Every structure is written in structure tokens, then in C-alpha cells.
Amino acid sequence: MDYRNASDEQLVRTIGGGAMPGSMAFEGCQAELNRRLAEKSVSVATKALWISGISAFAALCSAVTSIFQLLG
Numbered sequence: 001m002d003y004r005n006a007s008d009e010q011l012v013r014t015i016g017g018g019a020m021p022g023s024m025a026f027e028g029c030q031a032e033l034n035r036r037l038a039e040k041s042v043s044v045a046t047k048a049l050w051i052s053g054i055s056a057f058a059a060l061c062s063a064v065t066s067i068f069q070l071l072g
Contacts, residue, residue: 003032 003011011029019026 003028006032008033008036 006014006029011033014025014029015033019029
């Protein structure tokens with residue numbers, strides 16, 4: 001079975017609904033849920049890095065502006 005097309009709820013129901021640990025169904029569902037979780041974690045981390053980078057750039061621009069005001 002291809003678990004990539006199953007919803008999160010279907011995967012959780014398969015694991016919680018009686019799939020035996022160690023069985024192909026259990027292992028397949030667990031692997032797919034772990035893959036999805038890792039994918040979402042990377043997405044959130046990437047967004048946080050972008051926000052952090054934008055904030056740092058804004059601070060740099062502000063500092064440069066302040067320096068030019070002090071010099072000028």
C-alpha cells in the first residue's frame with residue numbers, strides 16, 4: 001500500500017486501530033508519519049531562518065542609516 005496518499009487521520013487510525021507493531025502496515029504508516037513530521041519541521045525551521053535573516057537585515061539597515069546621520 002502507498003501511504004503517501006493517505007491522510008494523517010487514516011495513518012493514525014491504522015496504527016491505533018490494531019496494526020501490530022512490526023507489521024508492514026504499522027511500519028509503513030509510522031515511517032510516513034515520521035516523514036511528514038520531519039518535512040513540516042524543516043518548513044517551520046526554514047521560515048524561522050528567513051524571518052531571522054530579514055530582522056537582521058533590517059537592523060543592519062537601521063544601523064547604517066544611524067551611522068550616516070551621525071557622520072552627516
